[in-house]
Amino acid sequence: MNDWTSANIPDQTGRTVVVTGANSGLGAETAKALVAAGAHVILACRNTTKADAVASKLGPNATVAELDLADLTSVRSFASSFTGADVLINNAGLMAVPLRRTADGFEMQIGTNHLGHFALTALLLPKITDRVVTVSSGVHQIGKIQLDDLNWEQRRYRRWQAYGDSKLANLMFGLELAKRLKDAGSSKQSFIAHPGYAATELQGRSENITDVVMKLGNKLPIAQSAADGALPQLYAATMSGLESGTYFGPTKFFGLHGAPGRNKYKKVADDESFRARLWAESERLTGEKFDVAAG
Numbered sequence: 001m002n003d004w005t006s007a008n009i010p011d012q013t014g015r016t017v018v019v020t021g022a023n024s025g026l027g028a029e030t031a032k033a034l035v036a037a038g039a040h041v042i043l044a045c046r047n048t049t050k051a052d053a054v055a056s057k058l059g060p061n062a063t064v065a066e067l068d069l070a071d072l073t074s075v076r077s078f079a080s081s082f083t084g085a086d087v088l089i090n091n092a093g094l095m096a097v098p099l100r101r102t103a104d105g106f107e108m109q110i111g112t113n114h115l116g117h118f119a120l121t122a123l124l125l126p127k128i129t130d131r132v133v134t135v136s137s138g139v140h141q142i143g144k145i146q147l148d149d150l151n152w153e154q155r156r157y158r159r160w161q162a163y164g165d166s167k168l169a170n171l172m173f174g175l176e177l178a179k180r181l182k183d184a185g186s187s188k189q190s191f192i193a194h195p196g197y198a199a200t201e202l203q204g205r206s207e208n209i210t211d212v213v214m215k216l217g218n219k220l221p222i223a224q225s226a227a228d229g230a231l232p233q234l235y236a237a238t239m240s241g242l243e244s245g246t247y248f249g250p251t252k253f254f255g256l257h258g259a260p261g262r263n264k265y266k267k268v269a270d271d272e273s274f275r276a277r278l279w280a281e282s283e284r285l286t287g288e289k290f291d292v293a294a295g
Contacts, residue, residue: 004259006033006231009238013038016085017237018124020067020117021092023050026135026195029230030089030237035061037238042085044078045092046070069116071103072286079123087237088124090117090134090170099157106285107152109159113166118173118282122290131189133236134174136167136247138194138255141266143168145274147281167194169278171247171265176275178245180292189244191236192265196250196257198229224250224257232260 017034021027022043031041035058044067045051055062065081068074069092093113102111121132142164149155152162174192181188232248247265252258268274283290 004231004235006036006227006234009033009037009234010240011038012238015087015130016040016042017087017089018042018044018082018085019089019091020044020069020120021046023047023054025226026198026230026233027089027091028054029227030091030234031055031062032058033227033230033234034237035059046074067120068103069120070106070108070112072116072119073103075116075119076123079120082124082127084127084129085124086128086130088121088128088132089233089237090121090132091233092117093135093166094163095137096159096163098159099152104286105151107150107157107162109162109166110150110152110169113163114169114173115282115286117170118290119286119288121173121177122283122286122288125188125290125292126294128188131191131237131244132174132177133191133193133233134170134177135233136170136174136192136194136265137163138196138249139164140167140171140194140269143266145169145172145278147274147277150281150285168266168269169282172269172275172278173282174247175245175269176272176279177292179272179275182244184293186292189242191242191244192247193232193236193260194247194249194255194263195229195232196255197223198226199223228257235260 017039019031022031023045034041040061043051043064046068051064055064067078100108145165178190236248247263249255249263250258251261
């Protein structure tokens with residue numbers, strides 16, 4: 001894997017992949033690489049105008065569907081018209097934004113990054129034939145999830161902590177999904193990936209001095225392109241013989257860039273009891289009973 005690139009993606013002809021947030025950045029690059037490998041890609045996006053522009057460049061194997069992960073009504077509408085796919089890539093996300101609420105009253109980052117994807121996966125899993133890839137971040141290391149206050153209603157809001165919490169939730173969800181699929185005797189798999197430091201539009205949404213720092217960082221050698229940042233999730237989405245529940249990311253410079261490979265993660269994510277409680281709280285908040293065995 002030391003030199004694995006998108007050129008190494010196996011032939012994807014006949015396969016369908018859903019990529020959330022595929023209108024820019026990692027999602028757009030993921031869609032581009034998958035279409036080039038022969039897959040049909042559904043760009044599931046809130047901003048369909050931008051998604052249409054991406055799809056028009058990719059050709060007939062790219063289609064656009066409206067999906068706003070910050071609105072469970074939109075998630076359910078997307079799911080109701082969904083006919084099936086081989087792979088779901090939970091890619092969309094927000095990073096370090098000011099305190100805002102989703103349509104359902106969730107803190108925007110946990111609501112979009114985790115709860116929206118949790119509900120989406122619960123609804124789509126019965127029609128996913130192969131695997132789910134959930135995108136986390138190295139910033140999950142600062143995560144300190146408080147199950148009694150996921151939505152930052154009792155604490156003073158800290159945008160980076162909230163982001164770290166949401167990315168830790170992504171990681172724990174992917175691990176727990178892998179465990180539950182295995183326990184249910186399902187052949188379906190769950191993987192987690194992170195892009196390292198990739199220069200994308202994700203930076204620049206904090207509306208404070210952090211935006212300046214992050215944009216400068218995008219120009220430094222520690223940063224890699226969005227296309228390179230997409231490699232871990234592409235690897236997880238397309239390669240055979242992988243162990244379900246594996247966390248993939250860049251393998252050089254402390255996981256910031258380089259070819260994809262197995263990465264280490266914060267060990268609290270291995271706490272099965274905590275993961276189960278996060279799962280239950282996610283079901284309660286979203287109103288979606290997630291029966292893996294039914295899928």
